[in-house]
Amino acid sequence: MSVSYRAVQWNPAKKAYDRRLAFAIAGYLAVFFIAAATAFETSPLILAMRAFGTGAIALLVFILSIGPLARFSPRVAPLLYNRRHLGVAMFLMALAHAVLATLWYHGFGVLDPVTSILTSGSPFEGVAQIPFQPLGLAALLILFAMAATSHDFWLRNLSPRVWKALHLGVYVAFTLLVAHVALGVLQDAVWPGFAWILAAATTWIVGIHVAAGVKEWRADRRSRMLTADGWVRVGEVNDVVAETAEGRAKAVLIDECRKVAVFRENDAFSAISGVCAHQGGPLGEGKIVDGCVTCPWHGYQYLASNGQSPPPFFEKIPTYELRIEGRTLYVHPQAKPPGTPLPPCRMELKDGGEA
Amino acid sequence: MSASNEFYVGYLPTPARQRHFLSVFLPVCAFLAFVLAALAGAFSRPTGDGVWETGHEVTVEGELLATPFPMMRVARADGTMERVLLVEMGKHGADARIAPLVPTDGTRVAARARGFLIARGGQRMLELVEEDPVTLGGTLPARVDARSIGTVEIAGEIVDSKCWLGVMKPGDGKAHRDCATLCIRGGIPPSIICEAPDGTERRAIVVGRDGAPLSFDSIAPWIAAPVVVRGNAEVLDGMAFVRVEEIARADALVRSSERE
Structure with a gap:
């Protein structure tokens, strides 16, 4: 959360995160060089090109794994918090690979390097002969756009929707990079293990995304739009209380694409949008911390009673009206304008605390 | 705090369960990354045994030829002949520089060429220095073998x-x-x-x-x-x-x- 822009809003967690990241990258490069130098006569520039390229793809696989893994276990959530630093580091490694490859393979000739890359081609038919450098260049441009806009300044000025769409380009970039490797260096590889590693990494990424999607789909199906008089059923009050810990929420699908987070605090329920105004984080998986609903991704906070970030912050999200009829809790699918105060919906507790 | 209710906020202390999980998970990830680095490095395609002695200037002496490509005919120490291709720096041939120096009427030209050796498997090439790499004159070697x-x-x-x-x-x-x-x-x-x-x-x-x-x-x-x-x-x-x-x-x- 911020009221002004800084290049990096450092805190102890981010510093610890980046120290580990720097150690991992330095360690990867060092191990690669030592292993290669031990195995055969080395050409430092070519090895640097290979080390940065393989390291960038390994880091990209790790980055793409974090989101789905966090859907399965909240213990992975700390890795989400500073993921943009992983992304920028990965882009810089990819850029180092690209600069070395472009200068070395496409520079110092009668064509300028970019023309050389874009006119790369072969008259032979067959997948194996498809030029691979333009695929890498396209992926690098996507990663550059993501790294360059990897700041809340751009998030706010591009709008969260546009920013999110831009950053989903990472999946296009990953696809292009898999093709770049498969059609490029794998064509010359002398060790078949590289093909297996690439196949395993691709299968892993596709597999955990499908698994996370299925998990999400099943959860949505359970909460699917049971309506009465235009209201959407959240559930039996007793069941909602049993399902949600104090300060936690039940996420309810109110139409095909919108979710509401119904938070329980003491003997009352409040409903706000299930989507964080920052990066679209899942507020339904958030928690009330210090009296504020807190997003699990980056810690953005909102008051459950009005959907407003506490002063001096200014983010606002829609609120939703709740009602209890009989023993059933309902939410009205019509969103109130962002930041609209609504009174919490209180349970009537019987003796022993049962609603 | 129960496992289901643990909650991480970046600007607050990390809950104990998550901290313990990460203290195992991250070293495992780093170990896997280093294993991958070792495999990727050790099983990379070998880079060949050619050498490029850039920065170490040498001079070769012999007969200068312009066709089909610029090269020098050089007598080895054992009396046999070898041909040393001549190229410019970067991805450029030396034709523009060498062709004007060699008459097209078959007259043989002796010369000395300065540059950096590139060699593999007993075959040599000379990457010419940029300024005045070729000096005409010297002894012509034996006829072509x-x-x-x-x-x-x-x-x-x-x-x-x-x-x-x-x-x-x-x-x-x-x-x-x-x-x-x-x-x-x-x-x-x-x-x-x-x-x-x-x-x-x-x-x-x-x-x-x-x-x-x-x-x-x-x-x-x-x-x-x-x-x-x-x-x-x-x-x-x-x-x-x-x-x-x-x-x-x-x-x-x-x-x-x-x-x-």
Whole structure:
């Protein structure tokens, strides 16, 4: 959360995160060089090109794994918090690979390097002969756009929707990079293990995304739009209380694409949008911390009673009206304008605390 | 705090369960990354045993030739002859610099050339220094030692001589194709590399049927691809040439790294 822009809003967690990241990258490069130098006569520039390229793809696989893994276990959530630093580091490694490859393979000739890359081609038919450098260049441009806009300044000025769409380009970039490797260096590889590693990494990424999607789909199906008089059923009050810990929420699908987070605090329920105004984080998986609903991704906070970030912050999200009829809790699918105060919906507790 | 209710906020202390999880998970990830680095490094394609002695200037003396490509005929210490190709820095041939120095009437020219050696498997190339690399004068070596091989069919890969001899490491394969294309377009002599029956790597410069360089457009489609070259071969002062009659796609490419 911020009221002004800084290049990096450092805190102890981010510093610890980046120290580990720097150690991992330095360690990867060092191990690669030592292993290669031990195995055969080395050409430092070519090895640097290979080390940065393989390291960038390994880091990209790790980055793409974090989101789905966090859907399965909240213990992975700390890795989400500073993921943009992983992304920028990965882009810089990819850029180092690209600069070395472009200068070395496409520079110092009668064509300028970019023309050389874009006119790369072969008259032979067959997948194996498809030029691979333009695929890498396209992926690098996507990663550059993501790294360059990897700041809340751009998030706010591009709008969260546009920013999110831009950053989903990472999946296009990953696809292009898999093709770049498969059609490029794998064509010359002398060790078949590289093909297996690439196949395993691709299968892993596709597999955990499908698994996370299925998990999400099943959860949505359970909460699917049971309506009465235009209201959407959240559930039996007793069941909602049993399902949600104090300060936690039940996420309810109110139409095909919108979710509401119904938070329980003491003997009352409040409903706000299930989507964080920052990066679209899942507020339904958030928690009330210090009296504020807190997003699990980056810690953005909102008051459950009005959907407003506490002063001096200014983010606002829609609120939703709740009602209890009989023993059933309902939410009205019509969103109130962002930041609209609504009174919490209180349970009537019987003796022993049962609603 | 129960496992289900643990909650991480970046600007607050990390809950104990998550901290303990990460203290195991992150080292495991780092270990896997280092194993991957070791495999990727150790099983990378070998870079070849060519050398490029950039920064170490040498002078070679002998007969200067301009065709089919700039080169020097040099007498070895044992009295045999060798041919040392001459190229410019970068991906440029030396034709523009050397051609004006050699008369077209057959007059032989003695010269000294300064540059940086590029060498592989006993074959040498000189990358000329930028300023005044060639000085005319000196002793002419013996006449050409020519040996005709006859018609040959060579299955291999067309590369640019400069990268393959030691500049790029490796200077062949698909990853190197665009570089080889740029080099050949710039006037670096194209060669076909192949594996000899005894398992050693061989290289022959490819030229046209008339002994002149092939046009770039005629050879470009075949660069860094598995091909079969058919033509008449000859060995001049230990350097093999193939006068190409036909080039066709081969079913399989024998890579230099597999021979190493």
